[in-house]
Amino acid sequence: MTEKTEKKPALSQKALRVRARAKNKKPAFVRAESWKYDRFSVSWRRPRGLDNKIRRKIKGWPAGVSCGYKGPKIARGLHPSGYREVLVYNVEDLSKIDPNTQAARIAHTVGKRKRALITIETKKLNIKILNFKVSPEAEKKEETEEAAEGEEKETEETEEVAEEQEAAKEEKKPKKEKAPKKTEPKPEEEEEQ
Numbered sequence: 001m002t003e004k005t006e007k008k009p010a011l012s013q014k015a016l017r018v019r020a021r022a023k024n025k026k027p028a029f030v031r032a033e034s035w036k037y038d039r040f041s042v043s044w045r046r047p048r049g050l051d052n053k054i055r056r057k058i059k060g061w062p063a064g065v066s067c068g069y070k071g072p073k074i075a076r077g078l079h080p081s082g083y084r085e086v087l088v089y090n091v092e093d094l095s096k097i098d099p100n101t102q103a104a105r106i107a108h109t110v111g112k113r114k115r116a117l118i119t120i121e122t123k124k125l126n127i128k129i130l131n132f133k134v135s136p137e138a139e140k141k142e143e144t145e146e147a148a149e150g151e152e153k154e155t156e157e158t159e160e161v162a163e164e165q166e167a168a169k170e171e172k173k174p175k176k177e178k179a180p181k182k183t184e185p186k187p188e189e190e191e192e193q
Helices: 008-027 091-096 112-125 134-172 187-192
Strands: 084-088 102-106
Touching: 084 187, 091 187, 102 112
Parallel strands: 084 102
Antiparallel strands: none
16 A cells, blocks of 8 residues: 655765756867867867867867866766666566665666566566656556546446435435226226126
8 A cells, every 4th residue: 555655865866966066067068160160060079189279278268078077976877866777687687776776777688578577576676667668559548548447437426426316306205105096997898788
């Protein structure tokens, strides 16, 4: 009856906040002179030229990548959810995972059968799966099942209410005694008499 609550360690949440602050201060590292030439993509390339201004850290030029822009050590490798990722290939690998601080990522080489077994086991052990995708067909199926269950409940409730109302009406009405029906003599009998 206990609901599954996500246990996110406070330490990792704090580290994630520090990492987010550090990321906000970090400049967008662009390739040298990518703004000048269309043939250069914006994605970062290490400047190697002798006269390159970014490599030489000349004032007025964009910042280059350096280790000074690293995030906090405790937050490195953390998933945005606050868990450390553990790659899982089979059900036995799940026994090595701590559900409070780690989450499973099912390897892409794992097939459907093993993946299904792994998901069942993670539900039992209360381990979070980071790359668990619910197919749109399954979502639609669940929604239709829930809607059908809701409709069934509503119809049952309305039927129960209607039955109660009918019973109440019958109790309120005074019961009339039925008089015996008068039988008219048949025409054949009249002729005989």
